[in-house]
Amino acid sequence: xxxxxxxxxxxxxxxxxxxAIPTRxxxxxxxxxxxxxxxGKLVVTxxxxxxxxxxxxxxxxxxxLRIVIPARLFYDIVKSLGDTQIHFEVDHNSKMKLKTDKGxxxxxxxxxxxxxVIPVVDKGKSIEINGKILKKAIDQTLFAVSKEAMxxxxxxxxxxxxxxxxxFVATDGHRLVKYQNKTFPFATEDKYVIPERxxxxxxxxxxxxxxxxxxxxxxIVVDIDDLELNARLISxxxxxxxxxxxIENENxxxxxxxxxxxxxxxxxxFSTSNYQQxxxxxxxxxxxxxxxxxxxxSSAKENVNCEYIGEPMDIGFNTGYLNxxxxxxEEDEIVFKLHSPIKACILExxxxxxxxxxxxxxxxxxxxx
Amino acid sequence: xxxxxxxxxxxxxxxxxxxAIPTRxxxxxxxxxxxxxxxGKLVVTxxxxxxxxxxxxxxxxxxxLRIVIPARLFYDIVKSLGDTQIHFEVDHNSKMKLKTDKGxxxxxxxxxxxxxVIPVVDKGKSIEINGKILKKAIDQTLFAVSKEAMxxxxxxxxxxxxxxxxxFVATDGHRLVKYQNKTFPFATEDKYVIPERxxxxxxxxxxxxxxxxxxxxxxIVVDIDDLELNARLISxxxxxxxxxxxIENENxxxxxxxxxxxxxxxxxxFSTSNYQQxxxxxxxxxxxxxxxxxxxxSSAKENVNCEYIGEPMDIGFNTGYLNxxxxxxEEDEIVFKLHSPIKACILExxxxxxxxxxxxxxxxxxxxx
Numbered sequence: 051x052x053x054x055x056x057x058x059x060x061x062x063x064x065x066x067x068x069x070a071i072p073t074r075x076x077x078x079x080x081x082x083x084x085x086x087x088x089x090g091k092l093v094v095t096x097x098x099x100x101x102x103x104x105x106x107x108x109x110x111x112x113x114x115l116r117i118v119i120p121a122r123l124f125y126d127i128v129k130s131l132g133d134t135q136i137h138f139e140v141d142h143n144s145k146m147k148l149k150t151d152k153g154x155x156x157x158x159x160x161x162x163x164x165x166x167v168i169p170v171v172d173k174g175k176s177i178e179i180n181g182k183i184l185k186k187a188i189d190q191t192l193f194a195v196s197k198e199a200m201x202x203x204x205x206x207x208x209x210x211x212x213x214x215x216x217x218f219v220a221t222d223g224h225r226l227v228k229y230q231n232k233t234f235p236f237a238t239e240d241k242y243v244i245p246e247r248x249x250x251x252x253x254x255x256x257x258x259x260x261x262x263x264x265x266x267x268x269x270i271v272v273d274i275d276d277l278e279l280n281a282r283l284i285s286x287x288x289x290x291x292x293x294x295x296x297i298e299n300e301n302x303x304x305x306x307x308x309x310x311x312x313x314x315x316x317x318x319x320f321s322t323s324n325y326q327q328x329x330x331x332x333x334x335x336x337x338x339x340x341x342x343x344x345x346x347x348s349s350a351k352e353n354v355n356c357e358y359i360g361e362p363m364d365i366g367f368n369t370g371y372l373n374x375x376x377x378x379x380e381e382d383e384i385v386f387k388l389h390s391p392i393k394a395c396i397l398e399x400x401x402x403x404x405x406x407x408x409x410x411x412x413x414x415x416x417x418x419x
Numbered sequence: 420x421x422x423x424x425x426x427x428x429x430x431x432x433x434x435x436x437x438x439a440i441p442t443r444x445x446x447x448x449x450x451x452x453x454x455x456x457x458x459g460k461l462v463v464t465x466x467x468x469x470x471x472x473x474x475x476x477x478x479x480x481x482x483x484l485r486i487v488i489p490a491r492l493f494y495d496i497v498k499s500l501g502d503t504q505i506h507f508e509v510d511h512n513s514k515m516k517l518k519t520d521k522g523x524x525x526x527x528x529x530x531x532x533x534x535x536v537i538p539v540v541d542k543g544k545s546i547e548i549n550g551k552i553l554k555k556a557i558d559q560t561l562f563a564v565s566k567e568a569m570x571x572x573x574x575x576x577x578x579x580x581x582x583x584x585x586x587f588v589a590t591d592g593h594r595l596v597k598y599q600n601k602t603f604p605f606a607t608e609d610k611y612v613i614p615e616r617x618x619x620x621x622x623x624x625x626x627x628x629x630x631x632x633x634x635x636x637x638x639i640v641v642d643i644d645d646l647e648l649n650a651r652l653i654s655x656x657x658x659x660x661x662x663x664x665x666i667e668n669e670n671x672x673x674x675x676x677x678x679x680x681x682x683x684x685x686x687x688x689f690s691t692s693n694y695q696q697x698x699x700x701x702x703x704x705x706x707x708x709x710x711x712x713x714x715x716x717s718s719a720k721e722n723v724n725c726e727y728i729g730e731p732m733d734i735g736f737n738t739g740y741l742n743x744x745x746x747x748x749e750e751d752e753i754v755f756k757l758h759s760p761i762k763a764c765i766l767e768x769x770x771x772x773x774x775x776x777x778x779x780x781x782x783x784x785x786x787x788x
Contacts, residue, residue: 120715123688130685145716152682153708155689158716313521316499319492320524339522347514347527348492 053087053111053138057131057150060107063094064125066277067103069251070096071121079164082118086162087111095168096121101248101281102168115140117159127155168280171271176264177211179234181256187218187229188253190378190408195246196222202286206243209270211236215405219291223413225371226291227378230407243288244270248281255279295411296394299387301360303332304400307384310337311376313352314369317341320350321369327415328369332388333362341369365391366417375410392416422456422480422507426500426519432463432474433494435646438620440490441467448533451487455531456480464537465490470617471537471649484509486528496524537649540638546580548603548632550625556587556598557622559747559777564615565591571655575612580605584774588660592782594740595660596747599776612657613639617650624648664780665763668756670729672701673769676753679706680745682721683738686710689719690738696784697738701757702731710738734760735786744779761785 064083072080075098084095093106117140128136131150139147140159148155188207196204200223208219215232242265255274264271272279317328320341331338337356342349365388376384381399388395397410433452441449444467453464462475486509497505500519508516509528517524557576565573569592579586584601611634624643633640641648686697689710700707706725711718734757745753750768757764766779 123715123717126688127685130688153685153719153721155685155719156717316496316522316524319495319499346489346492348525350522350524352522 051087051111051113051115051140053092053109055092055107055109055136055138056133057128057136058133060136061125061128063092063105063107063276064121064128066105066255067094067096068121068125069254070098070101070103072098077166079118079160080166081121082160082165083121083124084162084165085115085117085119085159087113087115089114097166097168098247099166100245101251101279103251104168104278104280105276107276116162117146118162118165119146119157119159124157127157169269169282171264171266171269171280173264173271175266176262177234177236178260178262179216181258181261183231183233184261185253185256187216187231188249188256190229190380191218191220191227192246192249192253193374193378194220194222194225194227194410195249197246198222201289203243203284203288206245206284206288207249208288208291209242209244211238211240213237213239219288221289221291221411224368225375225413226294226411227375228291228295228407228409228411232405232407240265241288242270243284243286245281245284248279252279252281294394295409296387296389296396299389299393299396301363301388302358303337303360303386303388304357305337305354305384305386307376307379307382309354310339310384311373313339313354314373314376316352317350318369318373320348322346325415325418326369327366327418328372329364329366329417331362331364332356332358332360334358360388363388363391364417365395366415367395367412368415371412375412378410379408420456420480420482420484420509422461422478424461424476424478424505424507425502426497426505427502428476429505430494430497432461432476432645433490433497435624436463436465436472436474437490437494438623439465439467439470439472446535448487448529449535450490451529451534452490452493453531453534454484454486454488454528456482456484458483466535466537467616468535469614469651470620472620473537473647473649474645476645485531486515487531487534488515488526488528493526496526538638538651540633540635540640540649542633542640544635545631545633546603546605547629548585550627550630552600552602553630554622554625556585556600557618557625559598559749560587560589560596561615561618561622562743562747563589563591563594563596563779564618566615567591570658572612572653572657575614575653575657576618577657577660578611578613580607580609582606582608588657590658590660590780593737594744594782595663595780596744597660597664597776597778597780601774601776609634610657611639612653612655614650614653617648621648621650663763664778665756665758665765668758668762668765670732670757671727672706672729672755672757673726673752674706674723674755676745676748676751678723679708679753680742682708682723683742683745685721686719687738687742689717691715694784694787695738696735696787697741698733698735698786700731700733701725701727701729703727729757732757732760733786734764735784736764736781737784740781744781747779748777 086093092109095104134150137149145156146159210217217230219228262273320343328341337354340351383400395412455462461478464473503519506518514525515528577588587598589596631642689712697710706723709720752769
């Protein structure tokens with residue numbers, strides 16, 4: 051069978067599904083693209099078994115086809131051809147021929163019988179979210195998803211549909227982030243836990259316009275223009291995060307986000323040893339930020355202006371975690387809500403943006419000194 | 420003692436000598452900068468024992484100082500301070516104090532007694548080379564320096580001073596590059612072998628203007644503005660490369676560099692298995708460029724226009740080496756001088772640039788088929 055595709059068009063399509071190809075896998079068949087032609091439509095699929103990406107393109111072809119073809123090789127070759135018309139020929143000899151005005155290229159393909167089945171999701175239940183809001187929700191929460199499997203569910207991002215809007219929650223036990231957008235209220239309450247990898251891939255694909263999301267009890271499918279992302283949900287129940295959020299943190303510390311962040315970033319250089327900690331010595335109008343690297347004999351101390359209501363307090367944090375949290379506020383001013391040096395601390399924007407509610411929680415560490 | 424330095428000025432100075440700090444070393448002391456103040460001049464030195472970089476700066480200081488200080492930590496801290504005045508205080512407590520308008524930072528330092536001695540080079544014999552010419556000579560030859568220690572001398576770049584100008588030669592036994600610039604004739608003949616690492620570091624530092632080079636029997640010193648590069652020369656004699664350059668390669672193939680290069684680059688994708696080879700089937704007006712990856716069942720064939728004088732010939736090359744060589748010609752058209760499929764092939768620009776003589780030699784490989 052024969053068909054023609056412009057190399058740039060095909061390159062673009064392949065580049066969009068390529069992120070689902072695993073870099074290492076014990077299952078060689080998923081190092082391939084599933085390459086299907088059905089009723090004049092080319093459909094290319096990639097999967098690492100956790101997520102699948104599918105994209106399609108109308109082409110002029112008489113027959114149907116279902117093969118697998120080495121993903122990176124095929125992509126690299128198509129990309130190397132520049133901008134030209136590719137004349138494809140697929141006969142029954144396990145070689146796909148690509149002919150251009152420059153030359154002829156043959157790529158070995160295989161039968162698709164061993165390619166895993168991508169679960170079909172019932173598209174009954176769907177929601178639509180503005181791409182910008184989805185992107186922001188992910189950008190502000192994803193960093194706090196746990197990297198280690200303490201509990202399966204914490205390896206994912208909690209996605210809640212509630213009458214108060216959508217909520218995204220991530221935690222690794224040391225910090226917790228909750229982002230709520232009230233623009234989209236839902237009649238019922240539903241919770242889904244999306245694996246970190248699916249969210250990471252998704253965040254790079256989100257367009258500015260609306261994104262259609264389909265949800266089943268096992269999978270999430272996101273439709274983005276001609277691309278479909280299908281990811282398996284984490285089935286384990288997400289921990290009851292509300293129970294760890296303190297209600298009575300009566301001491302409030304108002305501080306400029308950028309000033310505190312740049313001080314904490316410098317403290318990273320002074321806290322590279324085992325106890326990676328930074329100390330905040332808080333008084334009515336000043337936070338003394340300090341760190342000490344005993345092994346290397348280095349230390350640092352800076353002062354940042356603040357407005358603090360409460361008893362003077364010395365509190366320690368993991369420097370990296372505090373830096374992470376501070377780096378994920380867009381707002382110029384934030385408020386720390388504190389109770390004591392050993393209880394969870396809450397960070398919020400001084401003024402929440404319209405329709406939003408952002409909260410970060412950070413566990414302190416016991417100070418060495 | 421006390422002195423002040425602007426953080427940006429110091430950052431720039433440290434950044435210039437930092438490339439000589441080794442990433443891994445069994446000798447911890449050379450992970451430090453040698454930090455010296457002498458007669459109102461700050462001199463900072465870094466070395467990996469193979470090369471040393473030294474830069475200096477006039478400062479206002481009453482006393483002299485000679486200490487070592489952790490290189491990367493010190494550089495990172497100075498860089499993190501942004502643009503500000505740093506007030507240094509060095510007392511005899513092994514801590515250097517840096518004070519800015521933001522805060523105070525302490526960095527542990529040590530006595531410099533264990534820091535290696537940088538060889539002093541007799542600055543009697545010096546030459547001056549235009550920076551642009553030196554940069555070009557290095558860019559066109561460095562890639563061919565051997566990466567493995569077959570012979571010690573081949574791990575370096577040969578730098579020849581002759582009555583016909585300066586010559587740079589590199590070879591790894593599979594390919595050889597010789598670049599000659601006739602602008603600088605020398606009365607005597609001298610040969611120096613500069614280690615690959617010294618040339619790599621040097622190539623990133625060369626300014627547009629003239630560069631002063633001092634040569635002794637053991638070291639090369641290059642003066643670049645306020646920076647001095649001092650490198651140990653390789654003492655082993657460089658192999659007699661002239662004996663491997665064939666004189667009678669009577670068949671000439673003229674071809675467009677870019678066209679052949681882009682064909683060969685695509686062939687890289689089709690020659691990833693053990694025999695990484697590309698075949699050139701040369702006739703009077705056409706080169707058929709082809710490659711085959713038997714393991715993966717892929718193959719490719721392209722045609723490139725040419726002007727060939729000689730008997731039709733099939734010749735094979737290592738695809739990566741041919742690509743390297745083609746990538747280092749700036750000229751639009753090149754000439755292959757061939758004798759047979761088993762003898763060294765010479766590549767030259769169709770027209771040499773004024774005062775230049777560039778020659779690349781490539782050993783063919785025996786074709787599989």
